[in-house]
Structure formats: structure tokens, C-alpha cells
Amino acid sequence: MAHQSTYQPKPGLDKWLDDRLPVMRMAHDTMLDFPTPRNLNYFWTFGGILTFCLMVQIITGIVLAMHYTPHVDMAFASVERIMRDVNWGWLLRYTHAVGASMFFVAVYIHMFRGMYYGSYKAPREVLWFLGVIILLLMMATAFMGYVLVWGQMSFWAATVITNLFSAVPFVGEPIVTWLWGGFAVDNPTLNRFFALHYLLPFALLGVVGLHIWALHVPGNNNPIGVDVKSKKDTLPFHPYYTLKDGFAIAVFALLFAMLVFYAPNYLNHADNYIEANPLQTPPHIVPEWYFLPFYAILRAVPDKFLGVVAMFGSILILFLLPWFDTSRVKSGTYRPLFKWFFVIFVFVCLGLGYLGAKPAEGGYLTMGRIFTTYYFLHFLVILPIIGLIETPKKLPNSISEAVLDDPPDSGGAQPSGAAASPEKRL
Amino acid sequence: MATETDDSTRRDFLMIAAGSFAAVGAAAGLWPLIDQMNPDASTLSLGTTEVDLSPIEEGQAITVVWRGKPVFIRHRTAEEIEAAKAVEMDQLPDPLARNANVSTDALATDVNRTQTGQEKWLVLIGICTHLGCIPKGQRIGDSKGEFDGWFCPCHGSHYDTAGRIRKGPAPRNLDVPTFSFVSDDVLRIG
Ligand code: HEM
Numbered sequence: 001m002a003h004q005s006t007y008q009p010k011p012g013l014d015k016w017l018d019d020r021l022p023v024m025r026m027a028h029d030t031m032l033d034f035p036t037p038r039n040l041n042y043f044w045t046f047g048g049i050l051t052f053c054l055m056v057q058i059i060t061g062i063v064l065a066m067h068y069t070p071h072v073d074m075a076f077a078s079v080e081r082i083m084r085d086v087n088w089g090w091l092l093r094y095t096h097a098v099g100a101s102m103f104f105v106a107v108y109i110h111m112f113r114g115m116y117y118g119s120y121k122a123p124r125e126v127l128w129f130l131g132v133i134i135l136l137l138m139m140a141t142a143f144m145g146y147v148l149v150w151g152q153m154s155f156w157a158a159t160v161i162t163n164l165f166s167a168v169p170f171v172g173e174p175i176v177t178w179l180w181g182g183f184a185v186d187n188p189t190l191n192r193f194f195a196l197h198y199l200l201p202f203a204l205l206g207v208v209g210l211h212i213w214a215l216h217v218p219g220n221n222n223p224i225g226v227d228v229k230s231k232k233d234t235l236p237f238h239p240y241y242t243l244k245d246g247f248a249i250a251v252f253a254l255l256f257a258m259l260v261f262y263a264p265n266y267l268n269h270a271d272n273y274i275e276a277n278p279l280q281t282p283p284h285i286v287p288e289w290y291f292l293p294f295y296a297i298l299r300a301v302p303d304k305f306l307g308v309v310a311m312f313g314s315i316l317i318l319f320l321l322p323w324f325d326t327s328r329v330k331s332g333t334y335r336p337l338f339k340w341f342f343v344i345f346v347f348v349c350l351g352l353g354y355l356g357a358k359p360a361e362g363g364y365l366t367m368g369r370i371f372t373t374y375y376f377l378h379f380l381v382i383l384p385i386i387g388l389i390e391t392p393k394k395l396p397n398s399i400s401e402a403v404l405d406d407p408p409d410s411g412g413a414q415p416s417g418a419a420a421s422p423e424k425r426l
Numbered sequence: 427m428a429t430e431t432d433d434s435t436r437r438d439f440l441m442i443a444a445g446s447f448a449a450v451g452a453a454a455g456l457w458p459l460i461d462q463m464n465p466d467a468s469t470l471s472l473g474t475t476e477v478d479l480s481p482i483e484e485g486q487a488i489t490v491v492w493r494g495k496p497v498f499i500r501h502r503t504a505e506e507i508e509a510a511k512a513v514e515m516d517q518l519p520d521p522l523a524r525n526a527n528v529s530t531d532a533l534a535t536d537v538n539r540t541q542t543g544q545e546k547w548l549v550l551i552g553i554c555t556h557l558g559c560i561p562k563g564q565r566i567g568d569s570k571g572e573f574d575g576w577f578c579p580c581h582g583s584h585y586d587t588a589g590r591i592r593k594g595p596a597p598r599n600l601d602v603p604t605f606s607f608v609s610d611d612v613l614r615i616g
């Protein structure tokens with residue numbers, strides 16, 4: 001770890017274990033006494049929220065797997081049995097299904113946070129890389145989990161997504177047959193998707209471990225993007241951030257519970273309560289909401305192969321983000337021009353999500369094409385150029401200067417009326 | 427006596443030889459792990475399907491299953507055949523016949539999409555060549571698209587009365603599977 005260990009094992013068992021396997025020391029240094037910038041805002045709680053989500057998915061998933069049957073003749077019925085007969089089965093399944101959506105809400109906020117505050121910049125490129133790998137693993141896992149239900153949307157999502165690989169020149173068709181283990185999505189496909197849906201979350205857990213390791217080497221970025229310079233800039237992780245994260249997780253869990261108990265199918269699709277029928281495609285097939293922006297990009301391109309390239313490219317381009325952004329200033333707060341382009345970029349991503357749910361025709365298609373073009377321009381042209389032409393605002397010298405020495409009547413962080421008589425608030 | 431350089435090249439050679447040997451062994455061990463995901467023997471053996479054509483009236487279509495895939499069989503009307511024959515090759519996004527029963531470079535004329543003497547029967551694998559949805563147009567009341575053949579609702583591909591792609595993102599004509607006529611009324615697919 002980057003900082004000096006402060007762990008003091010108690011004599012006896014603690015000391016004995018510490019000399020043999022210093023796990024308690026590691027836990028202490030990474031989770032209790034880790035020096036953390038004192039100015040982190042609530043956007044920094046999403047890391048903890050994501051860890052919570054992963055645990056929820058793994059725990060509910062393992063329990064669901066005890067009741068689920070991965071066979072084309074029985075899968076759909078076994079999910080219905082979970083819903084109707086298994087004790088608390090409805091709660092476990094709804095938590096798992098809604099949990100996948102909450103997971104993606106959190107990961108997208110977490111990523112936009114990183115983009116705004118420049119958390120992908122040196123020395124955090126590897127940390128950002130591991131994050132993109134986590135996103136890819138999450139997508140693969142969620143896609144295969146959705147197939148397990150074996151409803152109409154499951155089946156046709158599986159068909160359309162696996163067929164994306166048929167666009168690969170020359171070897172496309174053999175790849176698709178290999179993925180299916182047959183000549184269509186069928187029992188072998190369901191079986192292997194179950195095996196992989198069980199496996200990937202644990203692979204994910206491993207990558208999350210690396211992600212946190214890569215975080216603890218340079219330490220956290222922070223809202224002003226100025227590196228930690230002295231001890232005055234930091235606070236120990238516990239109790240300051242364990243409590244802040246804990247509070248955020250509680251609020252997040254509240255929203256989560258509202259969906260589970262009051263609108264469990266709000267983000268689901270009614271057609272997925274019809275058992276898969278390989279001979280009939282539903283009239284409107286749409287992916288899960290968290291794939292919609294990418295689906296809009298796929299459909300914006302009129303050529304099959306190039307459409308698939310654009311779709312995968314829109315995710316893979318994130319790997320190169322640290323090199324497209326030419327500005328040395330991390331935080332968007334001090335980048336007057338970037339700030340506005342960031343807002344447009346978020347709008348374009350949300351817009352693509354909206355368009356992905358609409359039929360690909362007429363005005364929707366035109367908008368889809370404009371937004372797709374903009375999405376790529378943001379990385380390939382806009383970011384490199386604004387980094388070169390923009391004059392950033394003056395950065396504070398240190399975190400402690402920015403948050404502790406804010407002169408009360410400068411109109412800085414607080415309205416002057418409130419700051420004029422702070423004692424009244426006590 | 428061997429000099430130091432001699433020694434190190436000999437050592438390099440041994441290292442590379444041993445490394446390559448291990449790599450070949452690892453690749454050989456990996457192949458079964460990859461190939462097990464391909465279709466197994468029982469899936470491959472689902473050879474042929476025979477279909478009785480006598481109940482299909484002119485203008486009707488049925489869907490049968492072959493190798494887990496839907497196969498469209500349409501008894502075409504004279505007008506539908508005429509319409510398909512009238513199309514010029516340069517109007518087709520995909521000019522190839524895509525018919526397992528004729529050569530791979532045959533053009534997508536109506537004749538090459540069907541069997542001589544049995545032009546009224548159009549036999550197609552009913553899977554959109556875009557991303558694999560089942561196009562509409564088999565049932566009465568289905569939308570048949572702008573070219574009166576089939577319409578894929580997933581991303582809007584239009585096929586004509588010879589199952590050729592005319593408009594939309596699908597890159598190829600609908601495939602014609604291997605088939606033959608056992609008698610005038612019995613079709614064997616596969
Ligand atoms: C990254 C973590 C995970 C994500 C994002 C995820 C996502 C999903 C999704 C979206 C579904 C479909 C839910 C529905 O519509 O009913 C699903 C189903 C399922 N998942 Fe997961 N999952 C994860 C982890 C796991 C784990 C670790 C297991 C097992 C050990 C598991 C077992 C299952 C089972 C058995 C089903 C089918 C039953 C059902 O429909 O609820 N999942 N998963």
C-alpha cells in the first residue's frame with residue numbers, strides 16, 4: 001500500500017496471526033486507516049454502493065440457483081415456481097432482477113463522476129482500465145442472467161445479441177454456431193449461459209479487488225483534482241467515510257426497496273412473462289434499459305458489420321479516454337469549456353438511451369445518427385481540442401486550502417448571509 | 427572449451443525449444459475445451475424432415491421446423507411468381523441466389539431461388555439475415571412488407587416474393603435450404 005502501515009497488533013493472537021498472515025493489517029490499512037481526501041462529495045459514495053450491489057447480486061443469485069432449472073423445458077416454469085411456491089422466492093427474484101438495474105444505475109453515475117472529475121488521468125489509467133473491464137463483465141453477466149428466465153424477451157435478446165457476432169467477416173457464422181452449440185439458440189445455449197452467469201460475478205469480484213488495489217496505490221482523486229499534499233488534506237477512512245458511504249448505501253437501499261416492493265416489474269418487459277417461442281418473434285423487441293444507448297448506436301448505422309463495430313467501439317473507446325483528453329487539469333470544476341461539453345455529452349448518452357427504445361425509423365433514426373456521431377466526436381475530436389485551447393481556472397494550492405481556509409466573506413462556498421453569523425447555527 | 431557466448435546461445439536454444447514444446451502441448455490441451463462448445467453429435471444428426479404439401483392451397487404458407495430452425499414453405503400465386511421474375515438484378519442489394527441447391531455464385535433470379543418445374547414452391551429458412559428474428563408474412567393478416575413477401579419487425583427488413591432482401595439492414599437474401607421433391611406432393615428438407 002502507498003501509505004505507511006499504522007496497524008498495531010494486540011499482543012497474543014493478533015500478533016501471532018500478523019507474523020504469519022497479515023490479513024488484519026491489510027484490512028486495517030485499506031478499510032479503517034486509509035488516508036482519504038477530506039473533500040470527497042457524495043459522488044464518491046458510489047464505489048461503496050457498487051460493492052453493496054455486487055454482494056446483493058451474488059447472495060440472491062446463489063439462493064435463486066438452488067431453485068432454478070437450466071433446461072429449455074423447465075426453466076420458465078422453475079422461475080414461475082420461484083415466484084409462487086418457493087418461500088420468499090418472489091422477494092429473492094425481484095431483488096435480483098431490480099438489483100441488476102440498480103447496479104447499472106450506480107455504475108453509470110460512478111463512470112460519469114470519473115469523467116467529470118478527470119479520475120481517469122495519470123496516475124489512475126490502470127484504475128480506469130479495470131473499471132471498463134468491470135463494465136464489460138457486468139454487461140455479459142446481466143445479459144446471460146436475463147436469458148435464464150427463458151421468456152420471449154430472453155430468447156430473442158439471446159438470438160439478436162449472439163447474431164451480432166455473425167457480422168465478423170469470414171468466421172462470423174462458425175462463431176455463432178459455436179456460441180449456440182447448435183443451429184439456433186437452444187438447450188446447450190441456456191446451459192452454458194447458466195454456467196457462465198454463475199461464474200462471471202466471481203470473476204467480477206476478482207477484478208473489483210484489483211480495481212481497489214489500483215485505487216489504493218495513488219489514492220482517491222477528489223472534487224478539485226489537486227493531489228493530496230500533506231496529512232492535513234486527508235481524513236482516516238473510518239469513521240469519516242465508512243459513515244458517509246453507509247449513509248449513502250442506506251438511501252440507495254431505500255430507493256432499491258421502493259422498486260422491489262412497489263414497482264418490481266417497472267423496468268422489466270411484459271413479453272418476458274410469455275415462455276420463449278423459437279418460431280415467433282415478438283412485435284417489438286427491446287433490450288434491457290441499460291443496453292439501450294448501445295442498441296441505438298447499433299441501429300444508427302445502416303450497414304450490419306459497421307453497426308456492430310460502432311456498438312462495441314462505443315464501449316471500447318473508453319479504454320483510450322485517458323489519452324484523448326489532452327488537458328492536464330483533472331477536475332471539470334476548473335475547466336470552463338469542458339464543463340459544458342460534459343453536460344452535452346451526458347445529454348447525448350441519455351438521448352441515445354431514449355432513442356434505443358423507439359422504433360428505428362424516420363426522425364428517431366435521424367436523431368440516432370446525429371447523437372451517435374456526436375458520441376464519437378466527443379472522444380475523438382472535442383476532448384483533444386478543448387484540452388489544447390481552454391484556459392483553466394486557477395487551481396487551489398491544496399485540498400486543505402480549498403476547504404478549510406475559505407475566507408468567510410469571499411462569497412465562496414456559502415452564501416455570505418449564512419457565513420456571517422455561523423455561531424447561530426450551533 | 428565453449429566460450430560464454432556459445433553457452434548462452436545453446437541455453438537460449440534449449441529454452442526456446444522447451445517453451446515451444448510446452449506451448450504446443452497447451453494448445454493441444456486447449457482445443458477440446460474450445461471445441462466442446464460446438465454442436466454435439468446428436469444435434470448434428472437431426473438430418474432431414476419430410477413435409478406433405480398437399481393441404482397447402484395456393485397463396486398459403488406453412489412453417490416447419492428443421493434443425494431447430496423455422497423453414498417457410500409458400501405456395502406462391504401466379505402473380506407472386508410474375509412479380510419476382512420481373513425484378514432486374516441491379517435492383518437487388520444481394521445479387522446471389524443463396525440457394526444450397528445451386529452453385530454458390532449463381533445469381534438471385536427467381537429461377538435460381540426455386541426448383542425448375544416447381545416454381546410455385548418457395549422454400550426458405552425463415553430467419554432474418556440481419557440478426558436472426560423470424561420475419562412476418564406467414565400468417566394471414568401479417569404485414570408482408572413493401573415487396574409483398576416478408577417483413578422483419580425487429581429492425582425493418584423487407585423481403586420480396588422470392589425471399590430476397592429489398593430494403594432494410596439485412597445483408598443477404600433469405601437462405602434456401604437443401605431440399606428435394608420425393609414426389610409432387612412430398613418435400614424433403616435436408
Ligand atoms: C454481477 C452480478 C449479477 C448480475 C448483474 C445478474 C443479473 C441477472 C439478471 C438481469 C437476471 C434476470 C432477472 C429476471 O428478469 O428475472 C438474472 C437471473 C438469474 N441470476 Fe443473476 N446476476 C448476477 C449474479 C448472479 C449470481 C452470482 C448467481 C448465482 C450464483 C445468479 C443466478 C441467477 C439465476 C439462477 C437467475 C434466474 C432466476 C431469475 O430470473 O431470477 N446471478 N441475473
Ligand code: FES
Pocket residue numbers: 554555556557558559578579580581582583594595596
Ligand atoms: S433481425 Fe430482422 S431486421 Fe434485424
